[in-house]
Amino acid sequence: MRVEKLSDIKKELKSHNSEALTEICLRLAKYKKDNKELLSYLLYEADNPLNYAEEVKSELLLNFQNLNRSAYTSTKELRKIVRLLTKHAKYTGSKEVEIELLLWFCTNFLEYADTRSSHKPLQTIFSRQMEKIKKILPKLHEDLQFDYSSTYEQLLEEADNRVRFFNKNDFRL
DSSP states (O other): OOOOOHHHHHHHHHTSOHHHHHHHHHHHHHHOHHHHHHHHIIIIITTOHHHHHHHHHHHHHHHHHTOOSSHHHHHHHHHHHHHHHHHHHHHHTOHHHHHHHHHHHHHHHHHHSOTTOOOHHHHHHHHHHHHHHHHHGGGSOHHHHHHHHHHHHHHHHHHHHHOTTOOGGGGOO
16 A cells, blocks of 8 residues: 655645545544544643643653663663654654653653662663754754753763762753
């Protein structure tokens, strides 16, 4: 089966009436949980993405609080949290929400994860999220860059003090 280009799908959707579009959306939502979550976000939460980010944070905070001290299992749990954060950030399509979630993740990583561990995958999770923040910051509006860069600098200082494998000079803006 051939998958049509997005532009062709857009043209075809424009030719349908609202009842047919409703049926198409419901069929999409029925077959995959991610589609249903995205549709729920677009219908109910899209007008306030930062509020949505706060809801995501409150849901995932419990995962951080129940984080296992074993390096292997905590790494698996942290990967799950990162996967969920990434998914919800994609739903919003906003770099501001994405950086908000990433900064929140890194802050909670420092608070709840075993930062003295020499488990390489655990170290990599933190480093990759910090790299993502470093890449996204320059893409934001100037005012937001200023606000988030000060938070980022504080995070760098805290990470440098608390995490023995971390070198803040690698992540400077």
